[in-house]
Amino acid sequence: MLWHLQIDPAPGRVDRSGRQAAADAAELGLTGPWTVAASRGFLVEGDLTLDDLDRAARTVLADPLVETYAIRSSREQVDGAGTLVHVLPKPGVTDPEAESALTLLRDLGFAVSGVRTIRSYRIEGPAATLPRLISRILANDAVEQAVVGALPFDRIGQGHPYTFRRVETLIRGLDDSALMVLSKQGQLYLSLDEMRTIQAHFEEQGREPTDAELETIAQTWSEHCSHKTLRGRVEFEGEVIDNLLKNTIFKATTDLNLDWLVSVFSDNAGVVRFDDDFDVCFKVETHNHPSAIDPYGGANTGLGGVIRDALGTGLGSKPICNTDVFCVAPPDYPTDQLPTGVLHPRRVLKGVVAGVRDYGNRMGIPTVNGALVVDPGYLANPLVFCGTVGVIPRGMSSKSVHPGDRIVALGGRTGRDGIHGATFSSAELTGESESLSGGAVQIGNAITEKMVLDVIIQARDQGLFRGITDCGAGGFSSAVGEMGAETGAVVDLENAPLKYEGLSYTEIWISEAQERMVLAVPPEKWPALKALCDSELVEATDLGEFVDTGRLILRYHGAIVGDLSMHFLHEGRPKVVRKASFTPPVERPVDLVAKDDFTPDLLAILGLWDVASKEWIVRQYDHEVQARTVIKPLVGAMDDGPGDASVVLPVRGSMRGLAISCGINPRYGRLDPYAMASCVIDEAIRNCVAVGADPARIAILDNFCWGNCERPETLGALVLAAQACHDLALAYGTPFISGKDSLNNEYTHEGASLSIPPTLLISAIGQVPDVRKCVTMDLKEPGNIVFLAGMTRLELGGSHWMISQGRDEGRAPQVDPTLGKALFFTIHEAINRGLLRSCHDLSEGGLAVAIAEMAMAGCLGLDASLRDVPCDDESAHDVALLFSESPSRFLLEVKPEHVRELIDLFGELPIGRIGEVMGADAARLVVRGLGGDPTIDAPLSDLKSAWQAPLRW
Amino acid sequence: MATPRALVLRAPGTNCNEETAAAWELAGASVETRRLGEILERPEALDAYQILTFPGGFSYGDDLGAGRIFATRLGTVLSDALRRFHDRGGLLLGICNGFQILVKAGLLPGLASAASLTHNASGRFESRWVRLLPTPGLTPFLTDSDPIELPVAHGEGNYVAADASSGRVVLRYADASDRPTETYPANPNGSKDAIAGLCDATGRIFGLMPHPERHVDPLHHPRWTRNGPKAEGDGLRIFKNAVAAIR
Incomplete structure (x- = not known):
């Protein structure tokens, strides 16, 4: 019934x-x-x-x-x-x-x-x-x-029995066009070169591949798993770059050779030393394509996946906080202009927020940092970035696999969900993606993952396993394939616990069902691990054995359904060779409008999505569970000011903290990818420094989200951004410790192509020596003096003022790393000496927005003047001083008795007195222009309502 | 004097057990954390403790309504053991999801009086700091009337009772002038009569939506960089009061 x-x-x-x-x-x-x-x-x-x-x-x-x-x-x-x-x-x-x-x-x-x-x-x-x-x-x-109407069901359909049949795919003797048909129809998404390599391999073996073998190769060679573009060969401006990643981002880290780096670019997350007893790790992942099709499920499992990355780092880290960054099209986009198969941006944003909320909150991990970027370029390809920070006891940051170890699957059961996630996320979205790849979307179950987390930390502390990784893209095929790359593995697929019957051996092998981890368990430890899992109601299954044969053998009830050389699987992929070029857009000179009153301009910028209050999002996330959060994402007199970075305490009882922040700005990317990458690195670091992180102990992560890199211009932009990453990391002494790219963020429909703007997210994790010295961005007391530190230049290209005016003139801001570095260290010293009552970084909207945010957050007025803003000759105009987005700048609030000491500390560095904090009874922001008259004059209540209106949902 | 023994009970999805245990320790109790399953198998294990805590989280994913599954499992097996524990003077504390469990298990507001905690009036999960007015003298957990500040983080905190006079309201959401309020956001969930916490007739069962374990350190407060750190977190008092009462 x-x-x-x-x-x-x-x-x-x-x-x-x-x-x-x-x-x-x-x-x-x-x-x-x-x-x-x-x-x-x-x-x-x-x-x-x-x-x-x-x-x-x-x-x-x-x-x-x-x-x-x-x-x-x-x-x-x-x-x-x-x-x-x-x-x-x-x-x-x-x-x-x-x-x-x-x-x-x-x-x-x-x-x-x-x-x-x-x-x-x-x-x-x-x-x-x-x-x-x-x-x-x-x-x-x-x-x-x-x-x-009425329900047509009289039973709940949940699969049918599976009848085993070993499936071989004909590949030998196919011509090029047939190979490409196979690649596309089989949803392998491999290139002709790669298909030919596979064909040659099996011709050598004298047999056809099974479906499972072909799928395994496709998953392992996918852009998502192997990052073949960034690790491939690129010809750029007459120069051949062999492995872009290794020669830019990774190289900077190697050259810096810092003694506090523990494990970089080798594990699921980057690991750095925290104190004498603990390391911390950080990873940020993207989950773009699934979120485009199902925003809730995509973001949900995006966060679930990156939490498992932290859990699968070293011998398992305990997650202590999460981050999330979303890029979407304007939520007020006209519904009738939506391309086929594209969800409305408002629905996308609501869905991804709910997805992160429901997973993060249920896991009991505070979500403490994030950003929202709104640009029409993300209409068909919204971006979802999720990050997790974990803590690992020192000495547990590395892992191994020995022949003879059992292959143990732990956690959720395997179903048909997420089949082809790895290959799908590397393909372009089309109008048909929704129907073609519906199975690629997974739905998470956070409680299952919470139980897995609880059991893994206990098992780690009891030494019950030797190696661990998460089942992400590619499922068992990637997890076992990676863990056993140096040894070999034999897997008995029928042992995997299933959600329902009817799965073929290949489906079991490549399913991306969530909440699963794979462990390498010494045989003598298996009974204890199994008992622990039973007591915590977590399913653990022996899937097979790591062996020393160098082969990956798949069996189903004894029948061999796959027998691949690990060497071919991991080293056999032909190197991708791509051409790159870059033609910078023609710079349009800035028309420096002279106006008496820039108040309407400021109000307009405060109401742009990127700048507007994100309180609607932040309050849906539990940002304080675990009782570690000592600087909240929202700060100030009314708990609603936009903090620069949150600070958490990784170790209970210790006052050493971690500041978590990010930088992202695709508008600069359209104008100048090198400048964009430099600026967002600078932004992530200065956000961290602003709250009190030591600039000598900040590590960063890269997430490149780009369009189709088979187009030389698109790849050229990527090369420039990667070169900037190298240069800035080296100059700032700020190493990259991990990263992830997501390419091919394009949408094709009826011949027309829509690409995202070049988007680089930099996430930063900075160490705060003593959190009791932390500073927030809200103005604190009337009578205090406000200073602007850093140089303002005529840098309005890609600025929010240009966007608000519907104009696109000027050049993107350029980082001066020598100056930036000196400023970071000086600000940190000022915080250490207790000289700053508040500190706020300048970013979108420049000085005008930053100063308005400080006043709104503190509920205190401010009387300011542009006269002493440190600037070059070119930018000595009200509009440039107010809205230019030059990097490496901070606003500082100082008590009158500390002014002298601060000025002395800055020495030759650019710093200028901007104004004085007024009382709550004078709750206005007044900014006098170079002429001496107010160029901005508004009650704080007007500023705040403009700033809070867009996302008051 | 003997150190009071506190038990923190966890189930799949419980996620505030560590900081709750840390709060008991800071307050001077000796604390253990155990799985609900262990206690269901051996209810007499409760006899070793004087304080039983149901911490916050999403037990069983909040499926079927927050606290419902935990409460059902508790009720079917443990009702006798819990009554014994309570009768011999034991203290029960439920925080957030723990409060939802106490209410859905019928332990609050008291037997034979139906109540529930349902979806916030805003329709959203809310994470924010609130100001609270304690009513002293009715429960050992609250001994003075000074307002306290704690964070809330919940989606289902709107207290609904079949009989509005049932239960003893000992904690209320306050507005900026320290008056009880039903107005959002000072009252984050729309609870009538500003109800944030209740105790039973004996005062020994206390449940509240806000999280005292998240304000045991002065640096937990959201405005410590403005007003300077307090001597201790407001939430710690609740744990210390309970420890003092047992001693």
């Missing part, structure tokens, strides 16, 4: 989901009016009576105090106003709440065989627009099915 339990808000209680759906429809411009009544519910299958289910509903499934419920057989017709629409997860899609319900109901003695969650809507509105309401708001076709 299949029952439908429908649960509604009790009379008198607000139907929030229904209202939200109607509001979302109005926001997206779906002409109404709409009346939507929403219900939640469950499909429950089993030998239970209506009375049984009624008891279950009353006691556990519904909350009778605030909800009512109805039970009927699944196919029963229900009368009512409007159209009835049901939305439920597609078969095979992870449904965590249903899993919980099933387990609990069984434990309570109910005869239940299956449970599925379901949402039902009663909709009144224009019939012609209803399908768009369903597809744009109610259901996501990638993971959910919508049923209009």
Whole structure:
């Protein structure tokens, strides 16, 4: 029997989901009016009576105090106003709440065989627009099915038995065009050169590959797993660069040769020394393509994946905080101009925020830092970056695999979710991606991962395993393939626990089902590990053995379904050779408008998405769980000012802290990729320094998100950015410790191509010697003096002032690393001496925005003047001094009695007195121009409402 | 004098157990953390403790409603053992998800009185600092009336009771003038009567939505860089009061 339990808000209680759906429809411009009544519910299958289910509903499934419920057989017709629409997860899609319900109901003695969650809507509105309401708001076709009218089900379909058949793919003798058809239709996404190499390999072997072998090679050779473009050969301006990554970013780290680096570019995350007892690691990942198709699931599993990276670093680190950065198109983008298959940016943003929220909060890991970048270039390719910082006891930052070790899978079960994630994320999105690759989207179950985390930290401390990695892109194929690269492995695929029957051996091998780790376990430790896992209710399975044969052998019930040389798998890929070139856009001279009043300009910039308050996002994240967060993401008198970086305490009882920050700015990237990379490195570092991190102990991570690098101009921009990374890391003494790239962020539809702007995210992790010296950005006391440190130049190219004016003149800001470095160290010394009451970095919107933010956060007025801003001759105009985005600049608030000491400390470095903090009774921002009259004059309340309006959702 | 023994009980999805244990330690208790499963198998293990804590988190993923599954498992096996624990003077503290568990298990506001903690009026998970007014004298956890500041982080904190007079309200959300408030955001979830925390008739069962374990150090406060660090975190008092009561 299949029952439908429908649960509604009790009379008198607000139907929030229904209202939200109607509001979302109005926001997206779906002409109404709409009346939507929403219900939640469950499909429950089993030998239970209506009375049984009624008891279950009353006691556990519904909350009778605030909800009512109805039970009927699944196919029963229900009368009512409007159209009835049901939305439920597609078969095979992870449904965590249903899993919980099933387990609990069984434990309570109910005869239940299956449970599925379901949402039902009663909709009144224009019939012609209803399908768009369903597809744009109610259901996501990638993971959910919508049923209009009565439910057509009488059972919950969950797979059919699998009949084993060894599948070989014909590759020998294929001509070039046939090879490419195989690459594309098999969703291998390999190049002709690569396909030919595989063909030659199997011709040598005198046999055809099995499907599992071909998939393994495709996963391992994918851009996502092997970073073949960045590690390939690039011809750029007559120069041949062999392995771009190694010769730029990695080289700077090697040349710096710092004694506090523990493990860089070799493990799942970069590891640095923290104190005498602990190391810390940091990794930032992208999850762009899945998030484009299913924002919630994509961001959810993006964060889940990077947490597993931290968990799989060394012998396992304990995650202590997360970061998230989103790049989306304007949330007010006209709905009728959306290309086919593209989700509305507002829906994307809401979805990715909810995805990070639900995973991070459930894991009990505070999300402490992030950014939002809004640009039309991200319409079809939103970017989602998630990062995790972990703590590892010293001496546990390396791992090994010995022949004879058991291959143990630990955590979630394997299902059909996420098949082809690695290869798909390396392909371009097309109008058909949603239907073609729906299976590539995974849904996470954070509680499963939390249980895995708990068990791994205990197992690590008890020494129960020797090596560990996470199952990410490529699933077991990548995890086992990587761990056993130096040894060899034999895997018995039928041992993998499955979510439901019907998976082929290849599906088991490449599934990207979430929340799984692979461990190398000495045989004598296996019983203890198994017992520990049992006690923590975590499934652990012996999948096979690491061997010393150098071969990767896959078996299914004894039959060999794969036998690959590890050497061929990891070293056999032909080097990618790409041409790169770069033609800088023609610089348009800046028209330095002279205006008396720049207040409207400032208000306009405060209301741009990138600058506007992110409180709506930040407050949905738990940023204080674990009780480590001593500088919050939101600071100031009302807890709503935009902090430069958060600070956490990795070790309970110690006052040594970690500052976490980031820098990103694709607008500069369009003008000058070298300048862009320099600027975002500078920004990430100065954010860290502004709160109190030691500039000599900051490590950074790179995440390149680029368009199609087969186009020489696109790759040329990447080369320049990578060269800037090298130069700046070296000049600042700030090493890169890890990174990840995501290329091919393009969307093709009907011949037209849309590429993202070159986007480099730099994430920084800086060590704070004593958090009691930390400084926040909010103005503190009336009577204090405010200084501007650093040089202002005429650098309005890509600036927020240009965007707000709808203009695109000027050059991108350039970093002067000698000056920048001196400023960082001097600011740090000033913080150490306790000279600064507040400190804030200048970024988007320049001086005007930074000074407004400090005043708003402190709820204190400020009387300022541009007269003494340190600047060059070219920039001595109000508009440039106010809005130029020159890097390496800070605003400092100092008590009058400390002014002398600060000036002495700065010596020859550029610093100028800007103004004085006024009382709360004079809650205005006044900035006098070079002529002496106010060029900005506004009450703080006006500034704040302009700044808070855009994301007051 | 003997050191009070506190137990922190965790289940899959519990995630505030470490800082809660640290808070008990700081307050002078000796603390152990154990899995719910262990206690379900051996309920008499509770006899070794004087304080039982249900920490925050997302036990069982908040599936079927926050705290529901934990409470159901507790109720089916442990109701006798819990009553014994309570009758012999034991203290029970539920924080956030722990409060939700106490309410859904019927331990608060008290037997035979239905109550629930449901979705915030804002419809969103809310992470923010709140000001709270304690009512002293009704529970050993709260001994004075000075307002305290603690963070909340929850999506389901709106207290709803079938009988509004049931339970003893001992902690209320306050506005800037230290008056109880039902107005967002000072009241982050829309609870009627500004209810942030309750105790039972004996005062020995106390549940609250805000997180005292996240304000045991002066540097936990969001405005310490403005106003200077306090002598100690406000939340620590709640743990110290309980330890003092046992002693």
